[in-house]
Each structure stands twice: as C-alpha cells, then as structure tokens.
Amino acid sequence: MPIEINxxxxxxxxxxxxxxxxxxxxxxxxxxxxxxxxWMTIVxxxxxxxxxxxxxxxxxxxxxxxxxxxxxNFSLFFNIIFLVSTILVALISMSYLSRDDRKQGPYxxxxxxxxxxxxxxxxxxxxxxxxxxxxxMSLSLYVLAGYFRDNPASSEAGMKYLLLGAFAxxxxxxxxxLIYGGAGTTNVPAIAEAITAPNKSPLLLxxxxxxxxxxxxxxxxxxxHQWAPDVYEGAPTTIAAFISAGxxxxxxxAFLRIFMEALPSLQxxxxxxxxxxAMLTMTVGNVIAIAQTSIKRMLAYSSIAxxxxxxxxxxxxxNDGISSAMLYLLVYCVMNIGAFGAVILAKTEDGESLxxxxxxxxxxxxPLLAMFMTIMLLSLAGFPPTAGxxxxxxxxxxxxQAGHIWLVIVGAxxxxxxxxxxxxxxVTMYMREPEEELSFTAYPSTLVVGLVLAAxxxxxxxxxxxxxxxxxxxxxF
Amino acid sequence: xNAEQILFILFGAVSLIGAIAVISFRHPIYSALSLIVTFFAxxxxxxxxxxxxxxxxxxxxxxxxxxxxFLFVIMLLNLGTLSAKGAIGTKLKGFAIILGILLAAEGIxxxxxxxxxxxxxxxxxxxxxxxxxxxGELLFSKYLLPFEVTSxxxxxxxxxxxxxxxxxxxxxx
Numbered sequence: 182m183p184i185e186i187n188x189x190x191x192x193x194x195x196x197x198x199x200x201x202x203x204x205x206x207x208x209x210x211x212x213x214x215x216x217x218x219x220w221m222t223i224v225x226x227x228x229x230x231x232x233x234x235x236x237x238x239x240x241x242x243x244x245x246x247x248x249x250x251x252x253x254n255f256s257l258f259f260n261i262i263f264l265v266s267t268i269l270v271a272l273i274s275m276s277y278l279s280r281d282d283r284k285q286g287p288y289x290x291x292x293x294x295x296x297x298x299x300x301x302x303x304x305x306x307x308x309x310x311x312x313x314x315x316x317x318m319s320l321s322l323y324v325l326a327g328y329f330r331d332n333p334a335s336s337e338a339g340m341k342y343l344l345l346g347a348f349a350x351x352x353x354x355x356x357x358x359l360i361y362g363g364a365g366t367t368n369v370p371a372i373a374e375a376i377t378a379p380n381k382s383p384l385l386l387x388x389x390x391x392x393x394x395x396x397x398x399x400x401x402x403x404x405x406h407q408w409a410p411d412v413y414e415g416a417p418t419t420i421a422a423f424i425s426a427g428x429x430x431x432x433x434x435a436f437l438r439i440f441m442e443a444l445p446s447l448q449x450x451x452x453x454x455x456x457x458x459a460m461l462t463m464t465v466g467n468v469i470a471i472a473q474t475s476i477k478r479m480l481a482y483s484s485i486a487x488x489x490x491x492x493x494x495x496x497x498x499x500n501d502g503i504s505s506a507m508l509y510l511l512v513y514c515v516m517n518i519g520a521f522g523a524v525i526l527a528k529t530e531d532g533e534s535l536x537x538x539x540x541x542x543x544x545x546x547x548p549l550l551a552m553f554m555t556i557m558l559l560s561l562a563g564f565p566p567t568a569g570x571x572x573x574x575x576x577x578x579x580x581x582q583a584g585h586i587w588l589v590i591v592g593a594x595x596x597x598x599x600x601x602x603x604x605x606x607x608v609t610m611y612m613r614e615p616e617e618e619l620s621f622t623a624y625p626s627t628l629v630v631g632l633v634l635a636a637x638x639x640x641x642x643x644x645x646x647x648x649x650x651x652x653x654x655x656x657x658f
Numbered sequence: 659x660n661a662e663q664i665l666f667i668l669f670g671a672v673s674l675i676g677a678i679a680v681i682s683f684r685h686p687i688y689s690a691l692s693l694i695v696t697f698f699a700x701x702x703x704x705x706x707x708x709x710x711x712x713x714x715x716x717x718x719x720x721x722x723x724x725x726x727x728f729l730f731v732i733m734l735l736n737l738g739t740l741s742a743k744g745a746i747g748t749k750l751k752g753f754a755i756i757l758g759i760l761l762a763a764e765g766i767x768x769x770x771x772x773x774x775x776x777x778x779x780x781x782x783x784x785x786x787x788x789x790x791x792x793x794g795e796l797l798f799s800k801y802l803l804p805f806e807v808t809s810x811x812x813x814x815x816x817x818x819x820x821x822x823x824x825x826x827x828x829x830x831x
Contacts, residue, residue, distance in 0.1 A: 184799060198810075205817075246803040287821045294814045301807060313807040317814055324818035339822075383771040387764070 190243045190252045192236070193229040193260050194300050200225025201293035208286025215285040219275045222289040223268055226296065230264040233257050237652065244306060248368055251306035258507055258656035259303035259434040265638075266427040266514045267296045269631050273522040274419040276625030288328065292423065295321035299431035303438075308357045308367040311435045315353065315399065318428055319346045326416040326424065338415025345398065345408040353395025359388030360443075372443040381447065389447055392439065393454060400432035402458050402492065403465040406485045413481035418533060421477060422521030425484040426514035433491055433510055437503055440495065442658060448498060455496045456588055462489030463595040471602045475535050476524055479602060480517070483561060486599060487513050493592055494576045497583035504653040505575035511649060512560075512572040512642060519635030520557040526550050526628055529619045537606055539619060544611035547621060551610045553632045560639045562603040563596050568642035575650065666706055673699035686732045690725060697721040711793055 188195065203225070204218050237257040244251045270292065278285050294317060301314030323346060327339020361367050363384035364375040376385055397405035413421040440451055466486030473479040491513070494506025524533065527540065527550055544551040560567035573596060577589045642649050676696030683689045697720045704713035797805045 184802060247800050249803050284821070287817050290817060291814065291821075294810065294817075297810065309801075309804050310807070313804055313811065317807065317811045320811060320814045320818060324814075324821055327822060330822060383768045387768045 184246075187243060187245060190241065190245055191250075193233045193257075193264075194297060194304075196225060196229040196232060197293055197297045197300065200229075201290055201297070204286060204290050204293065208290070215283065216275065218286050218289050219271055219278075222271045222293060225293070226264045226267045226271070230261060230268065233260040233264060237261065237656070240655075248370070249307040249310050250301075250304050251369075252304060253658065254652075254656040255438065255507075255658050256300075256304040256434070258511075258653060259430060260300055262430045262507075262511045262514055263296050263299045263303070263427045265511070266423065266430070266518060267292060269515070269518045269522070269635055270419055270423045270426070272631030272634070273422065273518065273525055273628050275627040277417065277419050277525055277628075284328075288325070291321040291325050294318075295325070295423070296427065299427050299434075302431045303434035305435065305438070306369050308360065308369070308439070308443075311439065312350075312354060312357060314431070315435070316350060318431060319350065319399070322346075322420075322424055322428060325420045326412055328417055328420065332415075334415035335417060336415075338412045341408055341415075342412045349395050349398030349405070352391050352398070356388045356391030356395055359384045359391060361388075363388060369439065369443040373445060376444070376446050381450075385444075385447065386450060389444055389451060390454070393451065393458075396432055396436045397458065400429050400436070400488050401485050402488055403462040403485065406462070406466070409485055410478050410481040413484070414475060414477045418477065418521055418525050421481070422518045425480070425521070426518050429484070429488060430510040430514055433488075433495075433506065437495060437506065438658075441498065441503065452496055452498055455492055456585065459489050459492035459496055459588060460591045462486065462492060463592060464489075467595045467598040467602075471598070473602075474537055476537050476540070476606070477521075477535055479537065479606075480520055480524075483599065483603075484517060486595065487517070487561075489595070490573060490576055490592060493580045493585075493588055496585060496588060497579040499579065499583055500654075500657045501575070501579035501582060503657045504650070505572075505579045507656060508650055508653040509572040509576050511653070512568040512639070515635050515638045515642075516557050516560040516567075516569055519553065519632060519639065520561060522628060522632045522635065523550060523554040523557055526553065526624060526632065528622050530622060531619075537609060538616070540606060540610045541613040542610070542615035546615075549624070549629075550621075553636060554610065555607050556636050556639060558603040558606055560643070562600045564600075566640070566643040568639045568646075571643055571646040571650070575646075662706060665702070669699045669702035669706065672696075673703065687729065690728045690732060693728070694721050694725050697725070711790060 200221060204221055207213060207218060207221065208215070236252070237254055240254060241257070242253045271289065274288070274292075278288060298314045298316070298318030298321065301317065302311050305311035305314055323339055323343040326342045327336050329335035357367060360372065363382040364372045366372055366375060376382070394405065396402075398408075401409040413425065416424065440448075444451065463486050466482050466484075466489060470479050470482035470486065473482060487509075491506050491509050494502040494509060496502070497505075524535070527533070527543070527547070529539075540554070543554075556567065560569035563569040563573040573592075577592055580589045580592070673696050676692045676694075676699060679692035680689045680696065683692065697716060701713040701716040701721070704710075704716060
C-alpha cells in the first residue's frame with residue numbers, strides 16, 4: 182500500500198533534517214574547521230525560516246501521514262519562533278565554544294535535533310507525535326545542559342534536568358494513555374469529536390490534569406518549576422538561553438493545540454486551573470527573582486514569571502488570547518536570548534561575570550554591552566517602546582475581553598514587581614562604581630551580530646507591533 | 659469467576675507485590691530481581707489483553723536485555739546495601755506519604771467511576787493486530803511518521819551518550 186507524501190508541506194522539517202545530517206557527516210572530517218558547522222546550522226535554519234515565512238504568507242494548510250502531521254499557519258508561526266531562536270542561539274554560541282574546538286559538531290547537531298523536535302510538537306496533530314517531538318527535544322536538551330563535562334555545575338544541571346524531565350514525560354504519557362482510554366483515539370480532532378457527549382468521563386479529566394502536570398514541568402510553571410533555576414545556572418549560558426526560549430515556546434504550542442483543539446469541551450475544568458497556575462507562576466517567579474544575586478538565576482526566575490504571562494493568553498481561551506500568547510512567545514524568545522547574550526558578552530578574563538554586582542559601572546566603561554543589556558531588560562520588564570510592552574499589552578487586553586479582570590490585575594502588579602529587579606541591574610550598571618576593576622575580553626563579532634539582530638527585533642516589534650501582530654492573528658488554527 | 663478473571667487477579671497481584679518489593683529491598687540486586695517478577699507479570703497481563711507481541715517484547719527486551727544491563731551495572735559498581743537513611747528526610751517522608759495516599763485515592767476514585775462509565779465500556783476495542791506481519795505493516799503505513807521520528811530520537815540518544823562519555827583526546831595526551 183503506497184503512501185502519498187506531499188513533500189512540499191514538509192519542507193521546513195526536511196531542510197532541518199538535511200542540515201543536521203550534513204553537520205553530522207562534516208563533523209567527521211578533521212581537516213575542516215569546526216567553526217564552519219555553526220555557519221551550516223545558521224544557513225540551514227535560515228533557509229527553513231525563509232520557507233516557513235513563504236508558506237505562512239501563502240496560508241498553506243494540509244495534513245500528512247494519516248492526519249498525524251498538520252501544517253497550518255499555527256504550526257508555521259511557531260516554526261518561525263523556533264528557527265529565529267535557533268539562529269540567534271547559534272550566533273551567540275560561536276564565540277562561546279571556540280575554546281573547545283573539537284566538540285562543536287555534536288553541539289550544533291543536538292541543537293538542530295532539538296529544533297526538529299519542537300517543530301514536530303507544533304505540527305503534531307496526534308498525541309503520539311507530540312510526545313515523540315517532546316522526547317526528541319528533551320533528550321537533546323539534557324545532553325546540551327550537561328555539555329561541559331568537566332564543569333560539575335553543568336553535569337549537575339544535565340543530571341537534574343534528565344531526572345525531572347523523565348519524570349515529567351512519564352506524567353505526560355500517562356495523561357495520553359488515560360485520554361486514549363476515555364476518547365478511544367489519540368488524534369487531536371477525533372478526541373474533540375469523541376468527547377462532545379455531555380457526561381465527562383473521569384478518565385478524560387484525570388488525563389487532562391496529568392497533561393497539565395507534564396506540560397507544567399516542561400515549560401516551568403509553578404509549582405513544577407524547581408528544576409529551572411538550577412538547570413539555567415549550571416548549563417552553559419548559551420544553552421540556558423536556548424532552553425528558556427524555543428522549548429518553552431514548543432511546550433506552549435502543543436499546550437495550546439491540545440487544549441484548544443482536542444479538549445474544548447472540558448474548557449470549564451481546565452481554564453480555572455490555568456488561571457490559578459498563571460497567578461501562581463507570575464507571582465512566585467517575580468517575587469523570588471528579587472532576591473537573586475546571580476544574573477543567570479535572576480533570568481531563570483524571570484523566565485518562569487514570563488510563562489505565567491503566556492498562560493494568561495491561554496486562560497482567555499479566545500482567538501485574541503491565542504494570537505497574543507503566540508506574539509508574546511516570539512517577543513519573549515528574542516528578548517530572552519538577547520539578555521543571555523548580553524551576559525555572555527560581559528566576559529572577563531577569569532570567566533563569565535555572573536553576579537549582578539559585577540555589572541557596576543559598566544555603563545561608562547562598556548557602553549555597547551550596557552546598551553544591549555538595558556534594551557533587553559527594559560523589554561523584559563515591558564517598557565514602551567520595546568517589544569515586551571506590545572506583548573504584555575495584547576495578552577492583558579485579550580484577558581480583559583474574556584472577562585478575567587482579576588487575572589489582569591495580578592499580572593499588572595507583577596509587572597510592577599518585575600520592573601524593580603530588572604531596573605536594579607540597569608541602575609547598577611549606570612549609577613554604581615565598581616568595587617574592583619574587572620578586565621573584560623574583547624567583543625566577539627558573531628555575538629555582537631546576534632545581539633544587534635535581537636535588539637533590532639525588539640525595537641522594531643515595539644515600534645511597529647502590527648508587523649508581527651497581524652501574522653499572529655492570521656495563525657489561529 | 660472464569661479462568662481469565664482468575665489469571666488477571668493472579669498476574670495483577672504478582673505485579674503489584676513485585677513493584678512494592680522493588681522499593682522495599684535495601685539491596686539493589688534484590689530490587690532488580692523483583693523488577694523482573696513485575697515485568698513477567700505484566701507480560702501475562704498483556705497476553706490476557708490479546709497483545710501477544712507486546713508480551714513477547716516485554717519479556718525479551720525488558721525482563722531480558724534491560725534487566726541484564728541493570729544487574730551488570732549494579733555488580734560492576736558494587737553498590738552494596740543502601741543505608742537506612744536514604745535521600746529522603748523524615749519531614750519529606752511524611753509529606754510524601756500524604757501526597758501518595760491522596761494520589762492513590764484519586765486513582766481508585768477514577769477507576770471506580772470509569773467502571774460505571776458507559777462511554778468507556780462501549781468504546782470499540784482497537785483492531786487486534788497481534789502478528790508481527792500486521793505490526794510491521796502498520797509501522798510502515800499508518801505509523802510511518804512516528805517510526806521515523808523514533809529513529810531520530812535514537813540518533814539523538816546515541817550522539818548524546820558519545821558526547822557525555824567520550825574521553826577528551828587532549829586530556830590523554
């Protein structure tokens with residue numbers, strides 16, 4: 182029985198697969214400079230990004246492999262988020278890795294494999310595909326988190342991430358099994374059809390809650406967030422940027438698709454849970470971030486808080502909610518990678534400067550670095566005219582339209598709390614004198630290019646929000 | 659009570675007892691051997707469900723290959739008896755017991771409700787495909803994409819293991 186495959190629909194995924202195979206083969210030749218593998222990754226992801234944008238503009242829709250793989254504007258928009266993150270992370274990684282030249286091949290290969298896993302999660306129209314994409318992404322990330330084997334903190338981060346991630350995957354899989362038991366299928370549209378009946382099977386409800394727990398672990402929602410600060414702090418800084426961006430967006434992509442498309446008839450049950458989780462996540466993330474002295478840990482708690490803002494969009498559960506959550510994820514990925522990139526830029530001869538107090542006096546001594554850091558932190562805090570403001574504005578607006586006034590009030594209070602710790606870094610950079618003179622290394626050009634791109638993106642979306650808002654609004658399923 | 663029910667209760671009980679034994683023994687080898695008992699009992703449950711292929715795979719892969727690896731690791735590392743004070747403190751232990759009881763109660767509640775649920779009872783069982791021929795055909799037709807993605811996951815795992823355990827050549831020199 183031959184299968185008809187429309188290869189055009191699979192183009193972005195195929196390009197990434199091809200790129201990773203090329204990287205795998207070229208890594209074998211010792212005569213080639215390993216730095217070229219990073220450029221291959223960027224070119225491959227760039228072509229896939231261009232194809233995804235073309236397909237998004239053409240409004241391509243279609244399913245493949247017995248309705249398992251669905252290409253629509255929703256999955257294509259998320260492809261754009263993942264590929265932008267991958268390109269930015271590859272750019273900031275090039276100078277970060279050059280000390281350890283031999284191990285670059287597997288690094289880029291694993292990043293590409295993780296990207297492919299994310300794309301499968303966004304396009305998965307079948308719980309099995311979503312799970313396999315999740316595993317492909319997670320397995321690559323466990324290894325990347327523990328990539329610096331000689332560094333105990335990195336090994337610990339990899340180990341912790343592996344154990345808790347495997348635990349979360351088990352919850353997720355158990356949830357899928359129970360939903361299969363209740364609905365008799367694992368296909369997303371078929372589940373929605375199967376549970377239109379008024380009596381809600383307890384199996385479905387239990388499966389749904391287990392899915393929330395599984396996703397909660399993967400995207401670091403309170404109370405499933407404990408792994409995040411340790412992993413972000415121990416993992417290589419570039420990988421912390423990667424983990425906090427793409428995989429979080431991928432988790433939310435599957436979260437949105439499964440809950441909005443497969444379980445709309447259980448919305449009464451899940452939306453109240455999501456509202457509580459959103460409030461908890463924002464508040465706990467922001468309040469704990471205040472107490473941090475390490476900038477990586479602070480950014481980890483801030484990324485937990487940002488997952489809470491995205492949940493507001495899901496809690497709104499209308500078209501505006503979905504499109505604003507998608508816009509927020511895009512904005513968040515760019516600005517968060519930018520913030521981690523600025524941390525990498527602040528490298529001294531003793532290693533990275535990870536304490537917030539190390540940043541004292543940088544405003545005058547290192548104006549370029551201080552400028553990048555300030556733009557990213559202002560955007561994370563949500564000040565106009567940056568993209569962070571646009572993202573928060575539309576998320577809050579969608580929640581007001583859905584009638585969740587209290588949720589928006591909690592969100593607004595949290596924005597005020599978060600401004601305190603973001604601005605504290607800015608104040609430290611411009612207004613405080615350094616306690617000791619740190620000798621910073623020269624700026625690597627690829628890293629500066631990556632940061633310039635991120636800064637342009639943040640300011641452009643901030644000034645012309647319709648540039649990305651209109652595509653996001655066209656991407657709702 | 660027919661033979662099938664008696665067998666179900668038997669296999670279910672053995673699998674539960676084995677699972678409890680895994681976490682009760684202080685010596686890792688006893689735990690690993692108890693796990694084999696659980697795997698065999700679960701294979702029996704799969705046979706009762708008509709999934710003969712899964713049952714065979716369960717015995718060959720889990721009870722066979724994976725458990726041998728477990729035992730090798732335990733013996734090579736010479737783990738010995740774990741001390742009575744494990745990783746979990748007494749405070750957390752109480753908390754864990756409460757949460758565990760809650761979770762078990764929820765599970766039982768759901769199971770009892772699901773038994774009375776007409777929707778679940780009337781759901782059609784999936785087409786029984788027990789021969790390797792049928793499974794092979796399904797893997798290369800309906801489940802082609804999951805099958806291919808699985809191969810990529812194995813690639814990721816393979817590369818990951820090599821990255822994590824390979825000795826740096828600079829260190830050797």
